[in-house]
Amino acid sequence: MSRKLKMGMVGGGAGSFIGDVHRKAASIDGMIDLVCGAFSSSAEKSIASGMALNLKEDRCYGTFEEMILKEKALPEDVRMDFVAIVTPNHMHFPPAKMALEHGFHVVCDKPVTLTLEEAEELQEVIEKSGQVFALTHNYTGNAMVKQARAMVTKGELGKIRKIQAQxxxxWLSTPLENTGQKQAAWRIDPKRSGIGGALGDIGTHAENLIEYITDLKIDEIAADLGRFGEGRVLDDDGNMLIRMENGAKGSISISQIALGEENNLGIKVYGEKGSLEWYQENPNELITRWLDEPKKIYTPNGVGLHKEALEVSRIPAGHPEGYLEAFATIYKNVATHITAINNGETIDKPDYPTIYDGLRGMKFIYAAVDSDKNNTSWTKIN
Amino acid sequence: MSRKLKMGMVGGGAGSFIGDVHRKAASIDGMIDLVCGAFSSSAEKSIASGMALNLKEDRCYGTFEEMILKEKALPEDVRMDFVAIVTPNHMHFPPAKMALEHGFHVVCDKPVTLTLEEAEELQEVIEKSGQVFALTHNYTGNAMVKQARAMVTKGELGKIRKIQAQxxxxWLSTPLENTGQKQAAWRIDPKRSGIGGALGDIGTHAENLIEYITDLKIDEIAADLGRFGEGRVLDDDGNMLIRMENGAKGSISISQIALGEENNLGIKVYGEKGSLEWYQENPNELITRWLDEPKKIYTPNGVGLHKEALEVSRIPAGHPEGYLEAFATIYKNVATHITAINNGETIDKPDYPTIYDGLRGMKFIYAAVDSDKNNTSWTKIN
Amino acid sequence: MSRKLKMGMVGGGAGSFIGDVHRKAASIDGMIDLVCGAFSSSAEKSIASGMALNLKEDRCYGTFEEMILKEKALPEDVRMDFVAIVTPNHMHFPPAKMALEHGFHVVCDKPVTLTLEEAEELQEVIEKSGQVFALTHNYTGNAMVKQARAMVTKGELGKIRKIQAQxxxxWLSTPLENTGQKQAAWRIDPKRSGIGGALGDIGTHAENLIEYITDLKIDEIAADLGRFGEGRVLDDDGNMLIRMENGAKGSISISQIALGEENNLGIKVYGEKGSLEWYQENPNELITRWLDEPKKIYTPNGVGLHKEALEVSRIPAGHPEGYLEAFATIYKNVATHITAINNGETIDKPDYPTIYDGLRGMKFIYAAVDSDKNNTSWTKIN
Amino acid sequence: MSRKLKMGMVGGGAGSFIGDVHRKAASIDGMIDLVCGAFSSSAEKSIASGMALNLKEDRCYGTFEEMILKEKALPEDVRMDFVAIVTPNHMHFPPAKMALEHGFHVVCDKPVTLTLEEAEELQEVIEKSGQVFALTHNYTGNAMVKQARAMVTKGELGKIRKIQAQxxxxWLSTPLENTGQKQAAWRIDPKRSGIGGALGDIGTHAENLIEYITDLKIDEIAADLGRFGEGRVLDDDGNMLIRMENGAKGSISISQIALGEENNLGIKVYGEKGSLEWYQENPNELITRWLDEPKKIYTPNGVGLHKEALEVSRIPAGHPEGYLEAFATIYKNVATHITAINNGETIDKPDYPTIYDGLRGMKFIYAAVDSDKNNTSWTKIN
Structure with a gap:
């Protein structure tokens, strides 16, 4: 039996970027309703935000603790099914832990926590709770990324030799943090971001994309981090070399001071039989190269795709899906999993990023920071 | 005061493409809930479709007449606010007329009706009703299309001289209609599509995009239509010349037998001071050319945009929005207008396509068909 | 036995664009030396131009008549082998005729002559002379154009249904002809250009590309020509519909007032089994689409090419060849043919455009002008 | 006074790739004639190669020593002006040294020599000789590269912060060297290539492009080289981090096993005020990004260029120039310089790569190899 799931949100009040993204992504497929939230640091602001979202006043809470406790007390067919956590990094762990311990599933933005220790503790909480915990590495929800992973894991590219991700x-080319811009302010602040700046904010996406598409772990990393913005203590730029567990080599370049770049996440993977290339700013195109054939361009719902990619496309070929749709795929798969659990069913292999991805991301941040401190020496990620 | 609007749907049952698009588009911005529908030609199928969408059984109707009458009888805070019509063309006019006459607003897919006469009658019904009637020429909801229109209407391109649209x-390169594919079947059938095939299905989008961006009417048209698929009586291809009311000249090329093309809607507009180019398959890029400056590429929420474009973007630059988001903008603007009406407020210039666009589209179809019958002679659109 | 061929040039003095192009194109492959020329309308200017090109003064002539007669009188191993004619259109026929009648081969720029009558007379002169006559429809020398033609003529695309060329x-968006710019001045002048403006200058390239790639003749044309520049009597813009001899339909759009466009020659050909797309501004890429395979991109000397394309590439894949190299292929193939003739050998199918292409081009111009005069009525090209 | 210069060639016999490139590049601008050569390792083969190039038999030599001595003995107006060296790396130094010491100018392919010691010795020979020595880092001859350098050196991008080159x-994805392919055979052989494989063959181009465009030296490098082809002792892949002398950071990725890539040289440079991006496979486009303006695309001979770029373009905007034309610019500038010397004139700043670039390239190779041996430790390039 199917019903729409009920979502509560932590964070995402006025001025938030990612909260709105989560709400839209959760809405697209008609499987989820936002029913409550602790949107801001004050009850007043939270109510204002919630009512602007057409929520009832009594479902707008001043703190996540209040939300979790009060929702828990509501009748089962009224209370939220899961919590979406869309706060800055330092506020991921506390609500996640409490929600899980009170029987709520959790969807959490990345990086998973402020510190590696928190991530490890969270892993235990999750395992103990038996609840769903999903991490929104949203780019893995893109159809062409699914196709890329399918091609690699089915061996179509042969053994992977070289990887380039960027x-x-x-947007941080100028000292935006000094202008009162909230998004910039917390990202350059170690207390709210953790030990990684760009590393945590975007580097983990690049790391996750590499490991997701290639199904290989990054074994070690040599990082040269930049802090170009005056007074910044966290990295706003990074050039990194990587060695994969299978012997492949490569590089990761990240930056928030690459002036004029908007959101240029991209990856190239070269194998012994084929290669592929994908950019999130042009998300409806997967470029592939082959030994004996000309370059082939795959498109969502286009010709020649694996079912892993076809399942993800919502609309016919040529009707571009974008950032929100890929994000929505994470929510859709989470909703499908929670619904199955609610119905006492089992899902073979839930398809969304989990605490495992969260831990890999934290270890990536820590290894990169360590390597950088040691003058770019090779550092294991494990 | 704001509340989510309640949508009823006509059409859009299992196997429908566009019904699902409307539902997702209506959902994205969190302003609209689907509450009821007459999804299919039988009550049974309609209920099955509706319940798969998490609707209550008693809000799934066997006919649009039943839906309109029964919803009308529901308490005001329960019944639907507006009807979305997503059926084949021949089933646009009857539910639109009845809904309007029973006090419901209407969102309708294009082309607006089966015949020009119906469109003209519908215009009267709309005016008499005072209800909102929106036509989903969805591409006009794209941020770069808004920017294009703003640039032209503010005179930045100078007098327009040349237009090319395609x-x-x-997808109809092969006789798909013989395979039981429902989408193909009705589109090649004059009883359900009207006198235009590709003309109505996609030609009206091209025509609408030209007139929307340039704010100029197509004055006359010379059309050479193709019916390449064996046995097809409606056009599946068309090559057309146009003359604009201001003296500009141009062409429109449409096809459903352009093998390998997915959904390649594009437009080029050349003025005396600047030019622009846009493709819906690459919707996040507006290419502009100038007398004294190099080619400039605009992006949603990027640098240098007019407010008309900025208002439409949901997410920061570099996070691609696609087909559904542009579609959603139509719904968002409709919802904003209906909410204003509900609150007794007035909106200066509601920003969505209306019956005016619907009539222009029908006249375009009729003129093109006439011209084609007269060996491509110039034919007025008015 | 091979030796470098000796080229004389008519036109191409200081300020000429195309003369320099011909010289560079003739040089690239090391098969041709420029040895003499009648570069300008005065002996003095001609000598100045020639000496700047490192020619001897006594091989710089004041008129083409002088050049032809004096060169004829030189010893066989000294005198020029062929004449390259790079003057405005009205000065193609006289030197071509005289050169052929004096035993010189001719390479001539397009359109072949000022009038259709001249072209027909020239055809007779050529046939009578037995000399080589090549017309520089240079784009047919591009490797991807060769590949396109090979794919179509081998049937890989199936029956052709639709063609779009542009x-x-x-560069004529502004009244450049009033600024003393020589290139603009003669092109807008019927006495020097003929009855076609953009039609002759660039339209013939589009027409030639269509017929070359598809191996099909344009059967009839319906043209709407524009004369947007104030005071212009020749077309500076054209929108045209075409019907091919095999039933395919299509369009040609040409313009010299498409502000900001540089040299955007492009073609799309849609068949029953496959489609192709090529743009001369991105000449190293042939885009193809298929029923059962994703889009494939061919590149010069890349994977999967026919020998017709491979023969033309000079350098490995990924090393872009451009406008001059395609142009040079015409010269190379002409030089190969002349050398064969010199050696008493026969070449099976010389691969360069001839008077046949020249006549097709003139008929195209005449039919388009006729159609335009008759309010865009369908007009045969034959 | 101007005359065509006479070129002798060392290397470039049958089966050579780069010899033919040099000949075509030297020919394009009509300033240089090939008059003699020591094309192959045997007199017989050399004569066969030379005669196929329309040379006289007595100007086809069995060794470069023979060529230099015999040409030296010819009358001044007959003998070659300069030598073009197009052999594998180990055969650069001997003919270069001897030619310079016998009064001939030299154009030499890169990397400049087999070893750093040779390069340093060559520098002394050049300085002592007073002859022209040009190194064919051909990509610096591209108009968009000139524009890029002009923009950076004029400060338009502000202080440079980040650089990515690739x-x-x-082509070496498979063991091509085992198939008898000559190009592959010498490139994987340390005796003929030196201590760098891909490093010398293509890495030096990337290094040179970075330093040419930014006018900044790479200060230190951290390299992780790959030897993916079985049995290869030289690198066929490399991932490198760089630190520039001004504090900018970046990376260089090179590969000959990046399956499907053709010749993908590219660079991105990010400054405090603007950024730029260029790819040699799409050489007629310079992408720039700015704080307050949308992305701008420059094209050769297009709008808004600096004179440094305009001087290099041969044909109007939109007529693509390619690999050979950029290469030809090196030859043109060398020819201009030699002609000036011949005329007793001085050229202010000859614009072509010299032994300085050669030495930088060798130091780059050595530093990268050293760093790789020391587990990617930072290594100075000086």
Whole structure:
């Protein structure tokens, strides 16, 4: 039996970017309703935000603790099914832990926590709780990324030899944090971001995309981090070399001071039989190269796709899906999993990022920071 | 005061493409809930479709007449606010007329009706009713299309001299209609599509995009239509010349037998001071050319946009929005208008396509068919 | 036995664009030396131009008549082998005729002559002379154009249904002819250009490309020509519909007032089994689409090419060849043919455009002008 | 006074790739004639190669020593002006040294020599000789590269912060060297290539492009080289981090096993005020990004260029120039310089790569190899 799931949100009040993204992504497929939230640090602001979202006043809470406790007390067919956590990094762990311990599933933005220790503790909480915990590495929800992973894991590219990933933005080229811009302010602040700046904010996406598409772990990393913005203590740029567990080599370039770049996440994977290339700013195109054939361009719902990619496309070929749709796929798969659990069913292999991805991301941040401190020496990620 | 609007749907049952698009588009911005529908030609199928969408059984109707009458009888805070009509063309006029006459607003897919006469009658019904009637020429909801229109209407391109538009698809390259594919079946059938085939299905989008961006009417048209698929009586291809009311000249190429093309709607507009180019398959890029400056590429929420474009973007630059988001903008603007009406407020210039666009589209179809019958002679659109 | 061929040039003095192009194109493959020329309308200017090109003064002539007669009188191993004619259109026929009648081969720029009558007379002269006559429809020398033609003529695309060609420039967007710019001045002048403006200058390239790639003749044309520049009597813009001899339909758009366009010649050909797309501004890429395979992109000397394309590439894949190299292929193939003739050998199918292409081009111009005069009525090209 | 210069060639016999490139590049601008050569390792083969190039038999030599001595003995107006050296790396130094010491100018392919010691010795020979020595880092001859350098050196991008360069090929993805392919055979052989494989063959182009465009030296490098082809002792892949002398950071990725890549040399440079991006496979486009303006695309001979770029373009905007034309610019500038010397004139700043670039390239190779041996430790390039 199917019903729409009920979502509560932590964070995402006025001025938030990612909260709105989560709400839209959760809405697209008609499987989820937002029913409550602790949107802001004050009850007043939270209510204002919630009512602007057409919520009832009594479902707008001043703190996540209040939300979790009061929702728990509501009748089962009224209370929220899961919590979406869309706060800055330092506020991921506390609500996630409490929600899980009170029997709520959790969807959480990345990086998973402020510190690696928190991530490890969270892993235990999750395992103990038996609840769903999903991490929104949203780019893995894109149809062409699914196709890329399918091609690699089915061996179509042969053994992987070389990987290049980049995540380039330019929005912190100027000292935006000094202008009162909230998004910039918390990202350059170690207390709210953790030990990684760009590393945590975008580097983890690049790392996750590499490991997701290739199904290989990054074994070690040599990082040269930049802090170009005056007074910044966290990295706003990074050039990194990587070695994969299978012997492949490569590089990751990230930046938030790459002036003029908007959101240029991209990856190239070269194998012994074929290669592929994908950019999230042009998300409806997967470029592939082959030994004996000309370059082939795959498109969502287009010709020649694996079912893993076809399942993800919502609309016919040529009707571009974008950032929100890929994000929505994470929510859709989470909703499908929670619904199955509610119905006492089992899902073979739930298809969304989990605490495993969260831990890999934290270890990536820590290894990169360590390597950088040691003058770019090779550092294991494990 | 704001509340979510309640949508009823006519059409859009299992196997429908566009019904699902409307539902997702209506959902994205969190302003609309689907509450009821007459999804299919039988009550049984309609209920099955509706319940798969998490509707209550008693809000799934066997006919649009039943839906309109029964919803009308429901308490005001329960019944639907508006009807979305997503059926084949021949089933646009009857539910639209009845809904309007029973006090419901209407969102309708294009082309607006089966015949020009119906469109003219519908215009009267709309005016008499005072209800909102929106036509989903969805591409006008794209941020770069808004920017294009703003640039032209503010005179930045100077007097327009030349226009090229195309809408190229290849999905009817083979006799798909003989395979039981429902989408193909009704589109090649004059009883359900009207006198235009590709003309109505995609040609009207091209025509609408030209007139929307340039704010100029097509004055006359010379059309050479193709019926390449064996046994097809409606056009599946068309090559057309146009003359604009201001003296500009141009062409429109449409096709559903342009093998391998997915959904290639594009437009080029050349003025005396600047030019622009846009493709819906690459919707996040507006290419502009100038006398004294190099080619400039605009992006949604990027640098240098007019407010008309900025208002439409949901997410930061570099996060691609696609087909559904542009579609959603129509719904968002409709919802904003209906909410204003509900609150007794007035909106200066509601920003969505209306019956005016619907009539222009029908006249375009009729003129093109006439011209084609007269060996491509110039034919007025008015 | 092989030796470098000796080229004389008519036209191409200081300020000429195309003369320099011909010289560079003739040089690239090391098969041709420029040895003499009648570069300008005065002996003095001609000598100045020639000496700047490192020619001997006594091989710089004041008129083409002088050049032809004096060269004829030189010893066989000294005198020029062929004449390259790079003058405005009205000066193609006289030197071509005289050169052929004096035993010189001819390479001539397009359109072949000022009038259709001249072209027909020239055909007779050529046939009588037995000399080589090549017309520089240079784009047919591009490797991807060769590949396109090979794919179509081998039937890989199936029966052709739809064709779109364009040749868009913006350099006459402003009244450049009033500024003393020589290139503009003669092109808008019927006495020097003939009855076609953009039609002759660039339209013939589009027409030739269509017929070359598809191996099909344009059967009839319906043209709407524009004369947007104030005071212009020749077309500077054209929108045309075409019907091919095999039933395919299509359009040609040309312009010299498409502001900001540089030299945008492009073609799309749609068949029953496959489609192709090529743009001369991105000449190293042939885009193809298929029923059962994703889009494939061919590149010069890349994977999967026919020998017709491979023969033309000079350098490995990924090393872009451009406008001059395609142009040079015409010269190379002409030089190969002349050398064969010199050696008493026969070449099976010389691969360069001839008077046949020249006549097709003139008929195209005449039919388009006729159609335009008759309010865009369908007009045969034959 | 101007005359065509006479070129002798060392290397470039049958089966050579780069010899033919040099000949075509030297021919395009009509300033240089090939008059003699020591094309192959045997007199017989050399004569066969030379005669196929329309040379006289007595100007085809069995060794470069013979060529230099015999040409030296010819009358001044007959003998060659300069030598073009197009052999594998180990055969650069001997003919270069001897030619310079016998009064001939030299154009030499890169990397400049087999070893750093040779390069340093060559520098002394050049300085002592007073002859022209040009190194064919051909990509610096591209108009968009000139524009890029002009923009950076004029400060338009502000202080440079980040650089990404890549040179990706796939032609050694398979063991091509075992198939008798000569190009592959010498490139994987340390005796003929030196201590760098891909490093010398393509890495030096990337290094040179970075330093040419930014006018900044790479200060240190951290390299992780790959030897993916079985049995290869030289690198066929490399991932490198760089630190520039001004504090900018970046990366260089090179590969000859990046399957499917053709000749993908590219660079991105990010400054505090603007950024730029260029790819040699799409050489007629310079992408720039700015704080307050949308992305701008420059094209050769297009709008808004600096004179440094305009001087290099041969044909109007939109007529693509390619690999050979950029290469030809080196030859043209060398010819201009030699002609000036011949005329007793001085040229202010000859614009072609010199032994300085050669030495930088060798130091780059050595530093990268050293770093790789020391587990990617930072290594100075000086």
């Amino acid at each position: 995540y380039l933005q330019g | 809408y190229l698809q290849g | 040749y868009l420039q913006g | 040179y990706l090929q796939g």
